[in-house]
Structures are given as structure tokens and as C-alpha cells.
Amino acid sequence: MTKGVDHITLTVNKLDECKEFYVNICGMRLIVEEKEYIGLSDGTFSFWLGLPRDNLPKPLKFNRNNVGLDHWAFKVKTMEELKKIETKLKKLKVFMEEGGITDDDFGGTAIFTQDPEGMKVEFHLREKDL
Numbered sequence: 001m002t003k004g005v006d007h008i009t010l011t012v013n014k015l016d017e018c019k020e021f022y023v024n025i026c027g028m029r030l031i032v033e034e035k036e037y038i039g040l041s042d043g044t045f046s047f048w049l050g051l052p053r054d055n056l057p058k059p060l061k062f063n064r065n066n067v068g069l070d071h072w073a074f075k076v077k078t079m080e081e082l083k084k085i086e087t088k089l090k091k092l093k094v095f096m097e098e099g100g101i102t103d104d105d106f107g108g109t110a111i112f113t114q115d116p117e118g119m120k121v122e123f124h125l126r127e128k129d130l
Helices: 015-025 079-091
Strands: 007-011 029-033 037-041 046-050 071-075 108-114 120-126
Touching: 015 029, 015 037, 015 046, 015 079, 079 108, 079 120
Parallel strands: 007 046, 071 120
Antiparallel strands: 029 037, 037 046, 108 120
């Protein structure tokens, strides 16, 4: 049986911009930094960002309507933490869907934004643990 998520790896074109987003906005800690990839962690799982491995004719842009990743969410434990994130995003002029904190339509409260590659990122506060 599985015991949770060990790591997630995303392919990105803008490695430095994504590193800044996930470290400075999402609070991830840099654990590995190489020329073509970086490793981040929040203490519960690792999150890896890497440049494309194959020689493609031109960089592709993320499209959540393709088969694969739609979005992913950071767990937030309190409304106070969610409000702090909202304040930080507003201060940095980072776009948020619905202008900030909103109902996620699935029993929680969330902020939806995008990383520098256009990947949808959610900060999610769940009423009850699964």
C-alpha cells in the first residue's frame, strides 16, 4: 500500500522564475540545485523542477486541458495561514482567480493562482481531513 506522495516532478522552461515562485511564494525549501533541475521540499514531500530533457523544436506551454496534470494544491492548515498567503500574493501583484480566497466547490476554501509556466497552483484549506 502507498503511504502518501514522495515527490512530484514538473518539466518547466523557466527554471529560475519557477524556483523563485515556489521558494518565495509557496514557502518550499531548496534542497538540490543543479544546472538543469532543482529539488524543493516542505518537509513532507519533495518537489522537483527540471528543464525539458529532449530536444524539442520549441518550448511547449502548459495546457491544463491536455491529458495529464490539471493543477496541484498546497495544504494550508488554518484560515489565518490562507489569509497570510493572500496578503503576500496581493503585495507581489500575483494574479489570483476570483481575486483571492474563494470557495473551492468541494468542501474547502482556497486560493487559485498560476506559477510562471502557467500551471494552476492552489492553496487549499479543507474543513475536514480525508
